[in-house]
Each structure stands twice: as C-alpha cells, then as structure tokens.
Amino acid sequence: MKFYIKTFGCQMNEHDSEIIAGVLQQAGYQPCGELDAADIIVVNTCCIRESAENKIWGYIGNLKNAKYKKPGVIIAVLGCMTQQTTIGDALKRYGSHIDIVLGTYQQHRLPEYITRALAGSGQIVDISEDNRDFPDELPAVRVGGVTAQVNISYGCNNFCSYCIVPYVRGRERSRSLNAILAEIREAAAAGCKEIMLLGQNVNSYGKDLRKAGQTDAPDFAAVLKAACAVPGIERVRYMSSHPRDFSPELVDEISLLPQVRAYYHLPLQSGCNKTLRAMNRGYDTARYAEIIDRIRAKTPAAAVTTDIIVGFPGETEEDFRASLDFIARCRFDAAYTFIYSPRSGTPAAKMAEQVPLAVKKARLQRLTTLQNQISLAKNQAYIGQTVRVLVEGPSKNNPELLTGRTESNKIVILRGGAELINQITAVEITGAKTWHLEAL
Numbered sequence: 559m560k561f562y563i564k565t566f567g568c569q570m571n572e573h574d575s576e577i578i579a580g581v582l583q584q585a586g587y588q589p590c591g592e593l594d595a596a597d598i599i600v601v602n603t604c605c606i607r608e609s610a611e612n613k614i615w616g617y618i619g620n621l622k623n624a625k626y627k628k629p630g631v632i633i634a635v636l637g638c639m640t641q642q643t644t645i646g647d648a649l650k651r652y653g654s655h656i657d658i659v660l661g662t663y664q665q666h667r668l669p670e671y672i673t674r675a676l677a678g679s680g681q682i683v684d685i686s687e688d689n690r691d692f693p694d695e696l697p698a699v700r701v702g703g704v705t706a707q708v709n710i711s712y713g714c715n716n717f718c719s720y721c722i723v724p725y726v727r728g729r730e731r732s733r734s735l736n737a738i739l740a741e742i743r744e745a746a747a748a749g750c751k752e753i754m755l756l757g758q759n760v761n762s763y764g765k766d767l768r769k770a771g772q773t774d775a776p777d778f779a780a781v782l783k784a785a786c787a788v789p790g791i792e793r794v795r796y797m798s799s800h801p802r803d804f805s806p807e808l809v810d811e812i813s814l815l816p817q818v819r820a821y822y823h824l825p826l827q828s829g830c831n832k833t834l835r836a837m838n839r840g841y842d843t844a845r846y847a848e849i850i851d852r853i854r855a856k857t858p859a860a861a862v863t864t865d866i867i868v869g870f871p872g873e874t875e876e877d878f879r880a881s882l883d884f885i886a887r888c889r890f891d892a893a894y895t896f897i898y899s900p901r902s903g904t905p906a907a908k909m910a911e912q913v914p915l916a917v918k919k920a921r922l923q924r925l926t927t928l929q930n931q932i933s934l935a936k937n938q939a940y941i942g943q944t945v946r947v948l949v950e951g952p953s954k955n956n957p958e959l960l961t962g963r964t965e966s967n968k969i970v971i972l973r974g975g976a977e978l979i980n981q982i983t984a985v986e987i988t989g990a991k992t993w994h995l996e997a998l
C-alpha cells in the first residue's frame with residue numbers, strides 16, 4: 559500500500575514527517591508523490607498561527623473528495639493542531655471522513671492504528687499525553703538533501719506568552735546522546751555533510767535528564783562537541799536557541815568548534831525590556847548584548863541572525879523605538895521579522911492593549927528598512943573574499959546556477975555543474991544583495 563504525506567509548518571514538522579515516513583516504510587508501506595495514488599493520506603498539521611490553522615481546515619475539508627473517489631483510502635491527521643483538545647474534538651465531530659487523529663505524543667503508533675482502521679475499527683482519536691513508551695530511536699526517511707535534521711529534544715518548558723508550542727508539544731524531553739549520535743553517524747555514512755540539531759530550545763538540552771537524577775547527563779555544549787567529532791560531518795547547526803539558556807560560556811565553547819562557530823541564530827524577539835518581560839522571555843537586552851559581544855570578541859567573522867516580533871500587546875511607539883535602537887546596536891546579518899498575531903490559548907492573546915494592525919504593519923516596514931540596510935552592508939563586506947560553500951543544488955530562480963551556503967550560513971549563488979552538489983567548494987564573492995551573495 560502507498561502513503562502520501564502533506565506537511566504544514568516549520569522545520570521541526572518537516573522532520574517529523576521524515577520520521578512518519580520512516581515509521582510507515584518500516585511497517586511495509588511505500589511512499590508516493592501523488593495524493594490521488596495514495597491508499598493512506600497523512601496530514602501533518604501546524605498550529606503556530608491561526609491563519610495556518612484555517613488553511614489546514616480547508617485542506618482537510620477537501621479530502622472529502624479523496625474519500626469520495628476512493629472510499630477505502632485511510633486519512634490520518636497528525637501534528638500540533640490535533641494535540642489541542644478542542645481541535646481533536648472538532649475533528650471527531652466534523653471529520654467523519656477522517657479515520658485517524660493522532661496527537662504529537664502518539665505519532666509513532668500510526669502503523670498500529672492504520673492496521674486497526676483497515677480492519678474497520680471506525681474513527682480512532684488518540685491525543686493522550688502519555689509518552690512513557692515514546693521510543694528514543696525512530697527511523698527517518700531524509701528528504702533534506704545535504705543536511706540531515708536530528709532531534710535532540712522534544713517539547714518546551716519556556717511558556718513565552720505568545721506561543722502555543724508548550725501546550726501542544728508538552729514539556730521538554732531530551733533524547734539520549736547515544737541515540738542522537740547513532741543518527742548522526744548514520745547520516746554521515748549516507749553522505750550528509752551538515753547536521754541540523756533540532757529542539758524547541760536546544761540550549762537547555764539535558765536539564766530534564768539531570769533533574770530526573772542522571773547527574774552526569776551531557777549539556778548542549780557536549781552534544782555539539784560529540785556531533786562535530788563524527789567523521790564526515792563538516793558543519794553542525796542548531797535550532798532553535800534561546801538567549802535565556804545561551805550563556806557567554808557556551809559562546810566560549812562554541813568558539814573552539816570550527817564546524818559551528820561561524821554562525822549564530824539567536825532569537826531576540828524584542829529589543830525593549832518591557833516587551834521582553836511581557837513576552838516572558840527570561841532575559842533582558844543587557845544579557846543579550848553580553849552574548850553578542852562575546853560572540854564578536856571570540857569569532858569576529860561569525861554571522862548572527864535573529865527573529866523579531868513587532869506589535870506585541872502593549873508595545874508603544876517609545877518601546878518600538880527602543881527596540882529599533884537595540885537592533886541597530888546588534889547589527890544582525892539578517893532578521894526574520896513577524897507581525898504579532900494573537901494565538902488563542904496563549905496569555906498574550908488575552909492581553910489588553912492589542913496593537914492595531916495598521917500600526918503593526920507600519921512598524922514592520924520601518925524595521926525591515928533598517929535591517930535591510932544593515933544586511934546589505936554586512937553582505938557587501940564579503941565582496942572579494944574567498945569563502946567555502948557547501949553546494950545544495952540548483953538555484954530556484956535560475957536552474958542553470960547553483961545555490962549553497964557559506965560557513966556563516968549566507969546563501970551564495972554560484973556557477974558550476976551538478977558534480978558540485980553536496981561538496982564544499984571555494985569561491986570568490988563577486989556581488990552582494992540583501993539576502994544572498996553571488997560568486998558569478
């Protein structure tokens with residue numbers, strides 16, 4: 559039987575889909591690239607924004623046609639969205655064409671539930687938060703090209719006031735270092751040169767293990783060191799990191815690891831202390847600046863990128879200006895910028911003083927203008943330098959060119975043949991744009 563997976567959401571969800579594909583293949587099912595050809599349709603959902611959720615409801619509704627055309631098809635809905643009790647109930651009530659609804663703790667049970675559904679069990683809903691038998695090792699079918707994504711932890715303990723993740727992914731659970739390393743070795747043996755370590759907050763890796771009595775449990779620095787030591791792994795990246803757990807001492811340790819030290823992504827979210835407190839981020843701008851200064855002192859050529867939310871509830875014009883000033887001080891290589899949108903079920907959605915959309919849009923524009931100037935200047939400084947690029951594949955905009963990334967994670971558009979894909983090549987940078995470099 560063949561399965562088709564539709565994935566919504568972030569990189570973690572994409573990797574979850576790789577694991578779902580691995581679990582299904584291990585159970586004897588075959589992947590297929592077309593929904594119409596599938597006997598099993600899996601929808602891996604995301605609930606980070608309400609707009610995403612609405613899109614997914616539309617997609618799930620349309621699957622009625624698939625069931626109509628092929629009544630025997632099994633439809634399974636998984637992922638963050640289903641873990642919300644209200645959604646699980648709604649899917650049960652309105653989704654008679656859906657055979658299986660599984661929460662984030664139970665995804666590994668999919669083959670077992672497919673067998674039951676095929677035997678005519680009727681609709682199965684399992685959004686239980688019992689993860690006592692969640693396996694530490696799950697197979698993954700990697701689709702990420704030159705980069706292998708490897709989970710080091712699941713869930714999050716931070717409860718940022720705008721974020722739904724801790725409610726749908728549960729408390730933080732670190733995987734064992736042995737299981738992580740086994741996966742990295744397997745990826746290296748398959749030819750992957752770059753590893754992306756995944757977790758909602760990778761920097762707090764191991765805290766839960768130590769709390770549970772494993773006093774010698776490794777910390778995040780130990781995971782990085784061990785990953786870098788795997789033969790064949792040339793680059794190690796990680797996401798997401800959290801300034802609350804990112805100490806200047808961790809910067810010192812990273813600065814000794816050539817596979818990691820050239821790139822930091824450190825989500826700031828706001829450069830205003832009042833807003834950071836309201837977001838429950840657990841650090842202030844002084845602490846953040848201390849980390850940035852340490853990075854620049856230890857590895858001056860490192861690139862630093864960030865995430866910023868504008869228009870958080872209560873953010874005044876003065877607060878926003880303070881944020882802009884701090885962003886100008888940090889001089890990020892790039893910033894992923896977002897307009898705050900209320901997510902029901904989170905404390906921030908209930909906060910008074912929601913900022914009008916027009917104000918949020920105007921602030922985003924001002925932030926983008928500032929950041930684009932900084933990003934362009936930073937990229938222009940690369941012109942004339944020779945950099946080592948890990949080539950990922952053909953450029954999306956011009957398939958006659960290639961795209962790859964520098965050690966500092968800058969996108970480079972370059973010339974070359976397909977034999978360069980998944981290889982590291984040295985090129986001279988000849989041009990710079992806001993979001994990429996050119997070696998043409």
Ligand code: SF4
Nearest residue numbers: 714716717718721723
């Ligand atoms: S660290 Fe904050 S933003 Fe990130 S997943 Fe946890 S609660 Fe959400």
